[in-house]
Amino acid sequence: MPTEERALIRLSLPSKGRLAEDSFQLLEECGLKIYKPNPRQYAATIPALPGLVVLFQRPGDIVSSVRDGSVDFGITGLDVVEEFKGPNQDILILHEALQFGRCDLSLAVPESLEGVQSMLDLQVYASRLPSPLRVATKYPVLTTQFLNQYQIPHTLISAEGTLELAPTIGYADIISDLVSSGQTLRDNRLRPLPDGNILHSQAVLVANRKALQENPQALQVAHTLLEYIEAHLRAAGNLAIFANIRGESPEAIARLVSEKPTIRGLQGPTISPILSQDPTTKWFAINIIVPRAELGQAINELRSIGGSGVVVMPVTYIFEEEPPRFKAMLAALQPKA
Ligand SMILES: Nc1ncnc2c1ncn2[C@@H]1O[C@H](COP(=O)(O)OP(=O)(O)OP(=O)(O)O)[C@@H](O)[C@H]1O
Ligand SMILES: O=P(O)(O)OC[C@H]1O[C@H](OP(=O)(O)OP(=O)(O)O)[C@H](O)[C@@H]1O
Ligand SMILES: [Mg+2]
Structure with missing residues (x-):
């Protein structure tokens, strides 16, 4: 049923396999926890997104459903999106890097083919075969495109499951x-x-183009999904640090901080006076965000300028003025001149 005839917006998630758990977890970490009263039920809801129903499908089927518009949004692998998206741009990729399910679609040869170490070697090898190179894959479209770039004559052998045994x-x-x-x-x-x-x-997060163009409710859901996913992923690699520093003035402390590469931040530190009981010493609180991997360095730098009482906290979200990918999506929806 197309989007305009339905009361509820539909989001499909992988029902099983490698992407299932991580999709569930990503939405939960984004404050969009899925409520699935019965594990065998095929549909679920997200209380934070009323008007939306969550469906569970195989990763490849998610692409077909979003493509034909029976589902408005989906989370699935870029590999199956590129393989099954079809020629008509019915599918829009709203977020291209959800930071899980990383893998490569790659050509692999038997170890025994010692003379084949590169695509050029493969070209030579294939040209000497009496018949076209036989390639087993679940990705005929992408594989053929790639082999054609190298002008390698081939036949595709379709296989379900244990492809690796084929050679x-x-x-x-x-x-x-x-x-x-x-x-x-x-x-x-x-x-x-x-x-x-x-x-x-x-x-990746994908959506049906027509749903976004014709259903304002779908546009609203796209905004919310991108808003929280972006803010969460932006925050994930960072830590918030609060520390106390003795000093003459916020400017004097800012000068010290500005010489330290890790704690100086992008727009400069937030420094606020502490209303201390002791009038003889002036204390200030400094408030910075640093990449998780640079925590040790940040603490050393704070200590070196007299920092103490360092508190470190995880960052849940970092919101920007507008989610950049939402703006990019609106631009992609405009008819081409
Ligand atoms: N080894 C891997 N590491 C990381 N991600 C993977 C790996 N294998 C697959 N994926 C990603 O997970 C997606 C689903 O793969 P999975 O193996 O869970 O399902 P499947 O075998 O395609 O399932 P089915 O054949 O039942 O549809 C793939 O399309 C890909 O994006
Ligand atoms: O390089 P690796 O870490 O070994 O991962 C690669 C394997 O993962 C996937 O299969 P999966 O394990 O999902 O099993 P499946 O064939 O049942 O889908 C893929 O089809 C490869 O076989
Ligand atoms: Mg698999």
Whole structure:
């Protein structure tokens, strides 16, 4: 049912597998916790997003549903989006990097093919075969596009499940599959080609273009989703630090801070007077955000300018004036001149 005939906006999440748990967790961390009263139920709700129903589908099916408009939004892998999105730009990628489900779609050859170490070697190898190179994959569109760039004649062997066995069994010469740690390839005596990387993938948020154009409620949901996802991901790698520093004035402290690369921040520190009981010493509170990986350095720098009572807290959200990806989405919805 298209979006304009439905009372509820639909968001599809992966029902099982690698992306399922992380999608659930991402929304929870964004303050958009999913309420699923019964684990076997196919639908759920997000109390913070009334007017929206959450559906659970296989990652590839999410792309088909968002593409045909039966579902308005989806979280799934970029690999399946690129494979199944079709030619008509029915699908818009609203957030291209949700920071989980990272893997590469890659060409891999049997370890025994010692002469094939690069795409050029593969070209030569394929040209000497009596028939087109046989490539086993679940990604025919992306794989063919890539091999065509190298003008390698090939036939695609479609396979469900254990693709990695195809070369050993003998029904394919090479494979094109997802790789993350590389363990599955190693276990099957396969080796990825360093320049045979077809696509870097991770989880993305997608939407149906027409729903965004025609349903103001869908536009509102897009805004909320992007607002919280962006603010959360922006915050995730940072820590908030509060510390007390003795000094003459906020300006004097700001001068000391400005010489320290980690704590000086982008727009400069927030410094406020502490209304101390002791009139002989002036105390100030400094308030900064630093990348998690630079915490040790930040504490050293604070100490070196007389900081004490350092309190460190996680950051839940960092909101900017408008979510940049929402603006980008509005621009992408404009008809091309
Ligand atoms: N090893 C991996 N590491 C990280 N992400 C992965 C990995 N394998 C797959 N993914 C991502 O997870 C998505 C779903 O893969 P998963 O294995 O869970 O489902 P699937 O095997 O495609 O399921 P089904 O065949 O039932 O549809 C992939 O499209 C990809 O984006
Ligand atoms: O490089 P690695 O870390 O070994 O990961 C790669 C494997 O992960 C995926 O399969 P998955 O484990 O999801 O099993 P599946 O074939 O049942 O989907 C993918 O299809 C590879 O087989
Ligand atoms: Mg899998």
